[in-house]
Amino acid sequence: MLEIRNLHAAYGKAEVLNGVDISAAPGEVVCLIGRNGVGKSSTMKSIVRDQIAVTGGEILFEGSPLTGLRPHEVIRRGVGYVPEDRRVFASLSVLENLRVPRPVAAQDRRRWSVDEVFALFPQLHDYRHRKAGVMSGGEQQMLSIARALLTCPKLLLLDEPHEGLAPKIAEEVVDAILALKREGVSMIVSEQALNTIRRCADRVHVIDRGATVWAGTVDGFYADPEITRKYLMVQ
Numbered sequence: 060m061l062e063i064r065n066l067h068a069a070y071g072k073a074e075v076l077n078g079v080d081i082s083a084a085p086g087e088v089v090c091l092i093g094r095n096g097v098g099k100s101s102t103m104k105s106i107v108r109d110q111i112a113v114t115g116g117e118i119l120f121e122g123s124p125l126t127g128l129r130p131h132e133v134i135r136r137g138v139g140y141v142p143e144d145r146r147v148f149a150s151l152s153v154l155e156n157l158r159v160p161r162p163v164a165a166q167d168r169r170r171w172s173v174d175e176v177f178a179l180f181p182q183l184h185d186y187r188h189r190k191a192g193v194m195s196g197g198e199q200q201m202l203s204i205a206r207a208l209l210t211c212p213k214l215l216l217l218d219e220p221h222e223g224l225a226p227k228i229a230e231e232v233v234d235a236i237l238a239l240k241r242e243g244v245s246m247i248v249s250e251q252a253l254n255t256i257r258r259c260a261d262r263v264h265v266i267d268r269g270a271t272v273w274a275g276t277v278d279g280f281y282a283d284p285e286i287t288r289k290y291l292m293v294q
């Protein structure tokens with residue numbers, strides 16, 4: 060479904076990715092992990108062409124390169140994106156935010172209606188007339204995921220979905236990820252919480268200093284504590 064090979068990318072002249080390799084198969088949840096600042100968000104931004112320039116390597120989605128596409132074109136191909144900063148429209152209500160994505164014409168994918176995303180996140184239904192700007196971080200996160208689902212993604216990119224959330228709300232986001240997994244949505248999740256990885260992930264890619272340094276199954280990841288010590292602990 061997604062194949063990234065030897066990705067290089069830069070903000071202006073500053074190269075921040077220098078050899079990222081990632082693969083995700085249909086239905087899989089792949090977690091990207093690594094310390095702060097190693098390039099997880101930049102990898103996701105490279106996929107959707109958000110702010111960053113891809114300077115080398117390949118990103119293939121369903122066998123076709125995403126080269127030269129603009130962000131909305133990548134999204135129309137079937138890549139949903141929930142950025143770290145969520146980007147809800149603060150002055151619009153929940154319902155108005157959910158009406159922003161344009162209907163998708165493609166027949167070959169699972170479609171999501173507003174009612175279905177409300178079933179996944181009942182709180183959003185309760186707050187449907189509330190302005191997004193006054194909602195909590197967790198509610199805004201749910202809204203951002205819900206809005207991305209309405210683009211009917213085949214692959215959903217979730218960038219640190221638990222960042223800054225209270226533990227109980229973070230659990231609800233994990234539950235939502237698991238519900239989406241049951242629906243067959245493929246996901247790449249940038250994640251720091253090891254217990255979330257244990258609950259959700261099929262495979263793990265570890266990033267360090269702009270490159271993939273380890274990739275394997277969740278079981279393989281937990282079987283080798285050296286990976287955590289070397290690439291995740293603060294040194």
Ligand SMILES: Nc1ncnc2c1ncn2[C@@H]1O[C@H](COP(=O)(O)OP(=O)(O)OP(=O)(O)O)[C@@H](O)[C@H]1O
Nearest residue numbers: 070073075093094095096097098099100101102110
């Ligand atoms: N808009 C930007 N302009 C210039 N440099 C940036 C920009 N965004 C990120 N960087 C730099 O790129 C590098 C990778 O950052 P990135 O946000 O991808 O890391 P991350 O692994 O997602 O970490 P975090 O968990 O802190 O978000 C860092 O050195 C960061 O300072």
